[in-house]
Amino acid sequence: MDKKKILLIEDEPEIVRVIKYNFERYYLIHNVSKKEEALDILAQHKYDLIILDMKLPLLEEGVATFHQIRKDYSKIPILILSIAADEPAVRDLDADALMPKPFEFKNLHAKIEELLNYTTNCTN
């Protein structure tokens, strides 16, 4: 079976590296650090899941990115990974899953699996 494709929108290289290190054996992970790049790559490739990072001083930008992707690619589930998961602006988004940072890989993996299986079941 082909690996599921995940788009990781995250600009912290250390986090990207460690996520890739842990999950590359299960998924195909593409990383972009900016909204524009994300929209470009989404237009070219089909993804099964989007992991979106949101940080505080740029929360509005993150929220805008979320809405843009939600609008254009409503079928792709979005997992928000954020240090500001407890902020109302983030909490109130209708993201498919919310993962606060710092996170545990075990939990993140479970969330990813849950989202991927759900979409798989739906499409089947």
Next chain:
Amino acid sequence: MELDKTKIIKTITAYNRHRLIITTLALTFAIMLSFVWTEFPLNLLIILMGISYIGGIICLLLAKIEKVLVPLLYFPRIFDSFLTLGAVYLTGGIESFITPVFIFIILGAGIVLGLMTAMVLTTLISLSYISIILLEHLGIIHHYHLLPIIGCPYDSNFYTFWLLGLNIFFFYVASFISGHLSNIIKEKTIEINKSKYREKYNRNFLDSILTNMADGLIVTDVDLKVQMANLASQKMLGYTEEEMKNKSILNFIHDDTFPILLQKAIKENQLTSEEIEIINPVDNKKEFLTLKMVSLKDAFDRVVGVIIVSRDITHEELLERSRANFLSLVTHELRTPLSSIKAYTETLLDGVCDPKEAKEFLEVINTESDALSRQINQILMFTEMDVKRIPLRRKEINLSQLISELIDTSKTTKETMLEKMAFEKEIEVNINIQENLPNIWADYKKIKTAIEHLIENAIKFIPTGEKVKVEVLKSGDEIKVCVTDSGPGIAKDKLSHIFTPFYQIEDPMIKKVKGIGLGLSLVKHIIETHAGKIWVESDVGKGSSFIFTLPIGR
């Protein structure tokens, strides 16, 4: 008693002026009379008038050369008694019909000059009267009958003295009545003036309180039409009193609960209050106000309007919000390095096969822990300086030594954070310190933090392979420290925000760097608490210079 010299001079001058007019008129009349009546002693009259007038001038001169005494005021009156003496003598003593005229003179004097002066004048007139009669009776002077009252005999001694006594009695009665009347009038006038003054004072008093108070005060009638609005309220609402006058206050304060609370104040007589948020139409800025509303009552306890007191709490509100924001930002930002630490630790615990990779992961954890520790230190120092205001621990500082502790370019080993950072990014750091630099009197730890942060910032924000220059020199009474980089520079519109807490430049040219954006505001804080100045000079594409000055000596 303190003498008011100008007042005395003024009184005497006025008195002399009147005397001049009266004397001239009397003299003209006497001269005309002397043509008809050859026996008329014109020379005597001229002498008497002369004495009186010269006396007045002497008084004036004495007053002017400042040998002033209060009795001097009465001197012209003493000289005037000579004039009275002459007039009484010429008109024919008690049987003259000129006698009642004296009553009018006294009445006039009493009203114009007051009780005291009228009494003095009356006494003088009476004395001169008595002395004339006595002199005539003793045969020393001749009796004239210039203006006799028909049927009034002069010969009877008893009658003469009885008439004299009666005359003098009337003089005093006239003097007392007029003087008293005058005093009452004067008191009333003073009272009226006083109450006018008091009223004006009260108005000014209220006006200045209303104008200068920091709280806004608006008075409306029961229909909520603005009757009065003080300066503070005009500023808060952004309308002038003229613009608001006789218009409903609801046109100027838009808030859902405000009309309800106003009605409550009017109908239920309650003191109501609320916090509102408005946009000031003058600068379109958001304002936070607390409003207190209370009914205004008239003398019969009827509600005639509402008093609205407003207080601008924008500053407090924003401060409160920025504090809350600060806390939220700080706690969230600490999670960034913590996330990396946690992720890498977990990965390592799960087992990493490649030892090289494992070491790299450990290095990430190490770097992120350092970052976390620095952030915590910054926050601590920031709150320490901003909130607790802990005094500086000053000592003599040799800047050359301080900088060499931070970064030593002569060494080959890379020990300090700055040395490591520069080495990793292949950045050449040039340090140029003027020789024989005087020591400064400052807080060692804080100045070190400030300089470290400026150099760290320069290394962080410029691309690999660029250069950083640190210059320290004496400039007048100050030490000037410049940290210059050859990086991308900062756009003009961003320069003004650069020292604002949590501000980080969002620029595609600048690689995203870690940090919570507290550093530069902390540096500014440190330099300013040392009575120094800090600024930044930058041009896009040409690099940036962070420059600060510190005073030399204690």
